[in-house]
Amino acid sequence: MVIIIGLYTYAYLSPKLDIKTSGSLYLYDNNNELVYQGSRNNEWANLEDISDYLIDATIAVEDKNFYKHNGFDYLRIIKAMYLNIKSGTIVQGASTISQQYIKNLYLDFDQTWERKIEEAFLTLELEVHYEKDEILEGYLNTINYGQGNMGIVSAAEYYFNKKPSELTLEESIILAGISKNPARYNPVSDYDACIARAKVVAKSMLNNEYINEETYNSLFQKKIEIYGQNKSNNLQMLMYFQDAVMDELSSISEIPESLVNAGGLKIYTTLDMDMQTNLEENILENRPDNEIQVASVVVDPNTGAIRALTGGMDYAKSQYNRATESKRQVGSTMKPFLYYAALENNMTMSSTFSSEPTTFTLANGQTYSPQNADELYANKEITMAAALALSDNVYAVKTNLFLGVDKMIEIAHRTGIEANLDEVTSLPLGTSEINLLDFATGYTTFATGGYKKDLYFIEKVEDLEGNVLYEHKQEKKLVLNPNYTYILNEMMNTTSNDAFVDYTTPTALTIASQFTNKYAIKTGSTNTDFWIVGYNKDALVMTWMGYDDNQNITSKVRTNSKKAWVKTIEYALKDIDTSWYETPENVVAIPLDAITGTVTTDNNKVALYYYVKGSEPSILNEQYVSSESGNEKNTE
Numbered sequence: 001m002v003i004i005i006g007l008y009t010y011a012y013l014s015p016k017l018d019i020k021t022s023g024s025l026y027l028y029d030n031n032n033e034l035v036y037q038g039s040r041n042n043e044w045a046n047l048e049d050i051s052d053y054l055i056d057a058t059i060a061v062e063d064k065n066f067y068k069h070n071g072f073d074y075l076r077i078i079k080a081m082y083l084n085i086k087s088g089t090i091v092q093g094a095s096t097i098s099q100q101y102i103k104n105l106y107l108d109f110d111q112t113w114e115r116k117i118e119e120a121f122l123t124l125e126l127e128v129h130y131e132k133d134e135i136l137e138g139y140l141n142t143i144n145y146g147q148g149n150m151g152i153v154s155a156a157e158y159y160f161n162k163k164p165s166e167l168t169l170e171e172s173i174i175l176a177g178i179s180k181n182p183a184r185y186n187p188v189s190d191y192d193a194c195i196a197r198a199k200v201v202a203k204s205m206l207n208n209e210y211i212n213e214e215t216y217n218s219l220f221q222k223k224i225e226i227y228g229q230n231k232s233n234n235l236q237m238l239m240y241f242q243d244a245v246m247d248e249l250s251s252i253s254e255i256p257e258s259l260v261n262a263g264g265l266k267i268y269t270t271l272d273m274d275m276q277t278n279l280e281e282n283i284l285e286n287r288p289d290n291e292i293q294v295a296s297v298v299v300d301p302n303t304g305a306i307r308a309l310t311g312g313m314d315y316a317k318s319q320y321n322r323a324t325e326s327k328r329q330v331g332s333t334m335k336p337f338l339y340y341a342a343l344e345n346n347m348t349m350s351s352t353f354s355s356e357p358t359t360f361t362l363a364n365g366q367t368y369s370p371q372n373a374d375e376l377y378a379n380k381e382i383t384m385a386a387a388l389a390l391s392d393n394v395y396a397v398k399t400n401l402f403l404g405v406d407k408m409i410e411i412a413h414r415t416g417i418e419a420n421l422d423e424v425t426s427l428p429l430g431t432s433e434i435n436l437l438d439f440a441t442g443y444t445t446f447a448t449g450g451y452k453k454d455l456y457f458i459e460k461v462e463d464l465e466g467n468v469l470y471e472h473k474q475e476k477k478l479v480l481n482p483n484y485t486y487i488l489n490e491m492m493n494t495t496s497n498d499a500f501v502d503y504t505t506p507t508a509l510t511i512a513s514q515f516t517n518k519y520a521i522k523t524g525s526t527n528t529d530f531w532i533v534g535y536n537k538d539a540l541v542m543t544w545m546g547y548d549d550n551q552n553i554t555s556k557v558r559t560n561s562k563k564a565w566v567k568t569i570e571y572a573l574k575d576i577d578t579s580w581y582e583t584p585e586n587v588v589a590i591p592l593d594a595i596t597g598t599v600t601t602d603n604n605k606v607a608l609y610y611y612v613k614g615s616e617p618s619i620l621n622e623q624y625v626s627s628e629s630g631n632e633k634n635t636e
Helices: 002-013 052-062 074-087 097-106 113-129 132-140 152-160 169-178 191-207 213-218 238-251 257-262 273-285 331-344 384-390 393-403 405-414 436-447 482-496 509-514 555-572 618-635
Strands: 025-028 034-037 265-269 293-300 305-310 352-355 380-383 458-463 468-471 520-525 529-535 540-546 587-593 606-612
Touching (some): 025 238, 052 097, 052 132, 097 113, 097 132, 169 191, 191 213, 238 305, 238 458, 331 393, 331 405, 331 436, 331 482, 331 520, 331 529, 352 384, 352 393, 380 384, 384 393, 393 405, 436 482, 436 529, 436 540, 482 509, 482 587, 520 555, 540 555
Parallel strands (some): 025 265
Antiparallel strands (some): 025 034, 265 458, 293 305, 293 540, 352 380, 458 468, 520 529
C-alpha cells in the first residue's frame, strides 16, 4: 500500500500530460489544404455529443469497471493471468480504457516489459490529472475505427453518414466492436465478421445490464446499411499516399520516433489533389476486371516530388501498398538501362545485331533461347533504335552479352535503383523483381537529363506552433552523361513513331494519337505483369498492373493500362508550357532508315538518329552527303 500510494503521489506531482494535442497528425497537400488528420478528424466530439449507446457499448466490452478503478482493474488482471497461465497462451487481456488511451497517445504496441512499465506510469499520471469523463472523451476521439478513421467523428461519418450523437444502438455496437481488430472487424472490409464481433459486444451489454433480454434478441435481425464513404474526400486510393507519407516521416532522422508517436505535427506533403483524383479516375475507368491490382506514381522530375500515388485499386479492400512494398518483374522496361550502358560503351543508335531465333551457349555450358513477343523476328540486321521501339528481345540479349552483364547492373544502380539485380543473361528482359518507387527513381534520372534525385513525399514538418522541425532540401547529383541521356530519351520516343513499323509495331503506337506532348516511353510485360513508364522534362508517370495471385494478364490489361497512363500524363501537363529537352551542343541528328539505320529516300521510313559528334559512322556521312547532293540535282 505504501508503494502504491507513493506511485500515485509521484504521478500527481509529475507535469500534467497534454492530451489535447498528443497523437494528432495533420497532413496538408501542396496547396496547404488539410487532407487528413490522424488521431482526430475535423472535429473533436465532446462526451455529451456522443451517443449514450456508444458510450455504454464501449464501456461494457472494453472496461466494465472504468468508473470504479484508478487506472488498473486489479481483479481483471488477476483473472487474465490465471486464464493465460492455465491455457499456456494469451487468451485474455486486462488493459483498461485509461491504458488503451495512453497507448493511442504515446506508445507503440510492442509487448515488452519496458513498454509495459512506461504505460503503467503514464496511466497513473493520466488518472490523477484528469476526470473519468475527460479520459473517456479522449479515448473515443483517438480510437482506430478502421479504414483510416481515427476517432468517433470520422467513424460515424464514414460508416453511417451521421454525427456521433445520432448513432443508433446497433450502429453504436458495431463501432464499439471494431477496435479489437480494425482491419478485420470494420463493416466495409468484412461485414459478417463485423456483425459476429458486434454480437459479442451486445452480449457484454446484456451481461452488464445496459440492455435487456428483449432488446438483445431484437438486434441485427436485418442487415445494417453501411454508408462507407467520407464526405470530404471519397477517393478510394488516397490512403495509399498517406501511408507512404507516414513511412517517410518515420525515416526522417530530424523527427524522432517518440515525437511521431506523441503527435502534434503538421506535415506538408507534395500531394496534388487534382492529380491524385485524375489518376484514380483514369485507373478506375480503365480497370479490365474486378480482380486486377495497380500501382502507379506521378513524379515531377524537376524536384523529385511525388504528386500522386496509388498502391492498389481500393484501400478499403486491401491496405497492402503495392507501390511501396511489393516487388514485381519489370519486363522490357529494364531495356533502357541496357541501352544507356551501350551508348556509354561506344555503341550508337544505329549499331546493329541480327533479329532472328538464336540459341546462346553460356559460359556454364547451358543454353539460352530468348523469344520475341508472338515469336516475331525481323530475320535481318536491325538498329538499337529499332530494337527499342519494337522491344526486340534477341537484340537485347545480344547487347547484354556483348557488353558484359555487369555493365547494365552498374548503370541501374548508378541511377538510384537499390534492388539486387541478378547477373544473368536474361536481365534486360526484366527477370529481376523491383519495387515501383525504386524503379521510378532510376527512370527519374533519365527524365532529369542524368541527375539523380531522391523521390519524396514530405516538403516540411512543423509543430502546432508553426516551428519548422524538418524541411526537404533539394539535392541532385550528375550520374549520367547528358549527351548519352539525351540520345536515350530521343531513342525512347521511337516507341510511338510509325516510321518503325516493320515485322511488328512500336509498343506505344496505339496511344500516340492522344499525345499533345513528346514523350520517352517504354512498356514491359511478363506473363503476370504489365508496366508502362513515360516522361519528358516536366512529368513522369509509371504504372504497373497485374494480379496479386500471379495469374496471367490478358491483352485487355495491356491495352487499358496504356489508356490510363496517357490520360494521366496528359492531365499532368495540361497547365504546363512544356517542351522537349534541348539538344546538347555535342549531339547531331541524321535522318536515316528507321529499321536499318542506312540512308533512304523513303520519307515514310525516315527517323532521326542522334550521335555524339564524331561517333556517327563515316559511311553514313558519305551516304548522307551523296544522297543530299543527288536530291539537289533532281530538284534542279
